[in-house]
Amino acid sequence: MLPDVRPASPRDLEHLPTLEAAADALFAAAGIGPLPPGVGSVEELAGAAAVLVVGDPVVGFARLERVDGQAHLEQLSVHPSAARRGVGAALLEAAAGWAARSGHDALTLCTFADVPWNAPFYARHGFVELTDLGPGLRLLRETERRLGLDALGRRVVLRRGVGPEAVLADLAAGLGAALGDDLLGLYTHGSLVAGDFAPSRSDLDVLAVVARAPDDAMLAAVAPVHTALAERHPGWRGRVEVETVARSTVEAYAGRHVDAAARREDPIMRISPGEALHLLPASNHRVLTWATVRATGRVLSGAPAAEVLPAWPEHVVEEALLDHVRDWPDWVETMTTVGAQAYSVLSVCRAWCATVGRERLSKRAAADRFVGDHPQDADLVVWARDWWYSDGPDTEPSRYDEVRDFVVRTTRSVVDASQKASPVSRS
Known part of the structure; x- marks a missing residue:
């Protein structure tokens, strides 16, 4: 389990310049340096977009700013006494969560390409190199060169997607691999499509239509996908709702003369805020979701919704x-x-x-x-x-x-x- 991360208090800020200096000693030990001045004054830290810390007294911190309209990890430092305890990973994931809740699509940073605890560490946490830089990132790189950082080692700009589209892309890839040919179509709906999406509050709503009724084997196959998604996107943990239903089930509910008792035996699979992944009987309530997806759902993978889902009589939807x-x-x-x-x-x-x-x-x-x-x-x-x-x-x-x-x-x-x-x- 990763250490707990919290917002920095004014008292914490006083100790962060000293903590960064201790962390920078690792560079000197590796023959890299001297490094330019670090995080700056307490006043500058207090003006950051966010400062997150671990420990009391603090043993690690992350400073976040906004650059080119996205979240930017300006600094991540861990005291050598707390190294290899997951402090850096916890701060990084908390920073990604802060970025997502703040409505940003990405988290960026500048770092040394070949220092093991720099770019390789971030790559293990989903960051990739970014070469098409906006004006703010170009200015940061120019400042780094002026301060002499490039003379100490190759520098790169890295990016990790943290917004809804990154989450949905990872979900689509994971479910596609887990379900294979059983997955006929994957669609997002709800406020992300309808409008008024609130990044800090709204859930991501997804419907998966499959070729056969969900069962325990299918649940076991997709459970690791949701676990990995929560780990990769901590800001969206507990905020992704996925319903999985067989095409035969939605077709049964679209029929005018179908035995209601029989169709309610059809299982669906759901994971939603406050609920773990589970199987449950289909019900007439679900028609609202299915009809909405057919009308306005956005395709994440597979065929258009209108080709996979039947049309429901208006009175069925109203009921x-x-x-x-x-x-x-x-x-x-x-x-x-x-x-x-x-x-x-x-x-x-x-x-x-x-x-x-x-x-x-x-x-x-x-x-x-x-x-x-x-x-x-x-x-x-x-x-x-x-x-x-x-x-x-x-x-x-x-x-x-x-x-x-x-x-x-x-x-x-x-x-x-x-x-x-x-x-x-x-x-």
């Missing part, structure tokens, strides 16, 4: 949405955290827009649309929207009673409106 709405009063009983409460409010706003307003909107747009028609609920809905999209803290006071009342009232109004529109078909 699936209503089933989803009917279950929210039960689900909200477990929504005790502030984040879950905000998610509940926004999800119910989206459901209202889809059923009553006949608009498929993102969470943010649905909240704004709902408030326009329900000014009496504006305070709660705006709170949920702003908490979700402005990195609200988990320490905010709970609004559970208000949220539960809102969910119960609003879902009841959705069901009532639907029954009035089609009183015979609703139950």
